[in-house]
Amino acid sequence: MAGPDADAKGNDRFNTEAMNWDQNPTVVQSGILARAAYLKRLPPSPELSTLSVLEIGCGTGLFSLSLAPLVHDLTAVDAAEGMISVLSSKLSSSDPIRSLSPPGVADAPVPGTSITNVLPVAALLTSPDDPRIQIDPLTRQPTTGRRFDLVISHLVLHHVADLPALFATVFACLKPGGHVMVTDFEDFGPEAERFHPAASMDGVERHGIKRGVMEAVLTQAGFEHVQVETAFELDKMVETMPGNRVMEHKMTFPFLICRSRRPVV
């Protein structure tokens, strides 16, 4: 496992939450819905199985490990060492890993040790040449100039302070013609703030992502064919009054999927 960045924002919170992360029903349900949304838009096999994927903000790998069997390899990056530690434990265990299947489809758990194409990396990426992602996940051998076919990220962008800087890095990490596909809840107005309980705002940089902002950030980073659309809606219990810790009010949060391509030349 590669070393973490001590100054990564929100790390304290996510290091603390890592052990119980997979028990969070919002995280699990949003991952199930996101997986279906990605698979609807990604190329089918056999093309899908040729892709080298970079995931930003993989957490404990709930989303990563559900996609890994479908792609060639997956480099799973998170700024919080605690999250990567949990993911690494899953991968070195013979216990079955819970997968995120679409609603109505039974899970098909596989042992962690049978997933051999995932490289967990604790890092806050700022360069495509960061040696921690210059490693072939299959052989674990160092490489140089490694670039990816696809960059994915789910439920992370609302924690990222500088979106233009992140997408400049994402752009540089892609091969020419490579794609980015990211999902997060939408900032649809002041009510979006209720996504997080008032006591859980550590590391929250914005209350969801805005369509226009995402279109502008991706375009300014140099991407083409920028598409931002509603991917799914998530029902979530929120505080009945902000700050009262009584999670008994159900709200529906739209999630955006943002897609674009690094130009071929």
Ligand SMILES: C[S@@+](CC[C@H](N)C(=O)[O-])C[C@H]1O[C@@H](n2cnc3c(N)ncnc32)[C@H](O)[C@@H]1O
């Ligand atoms: C809400 S969690 C989502 C985790 C995972 N994607 C999931 O769906 O379970 C957000 C994660 O993004 C990570 N994160 C935030 N900013 C990041 C960045 N710039 N680079 C890498 N990870 C980041 C945090 O450490 C945290 O684990």
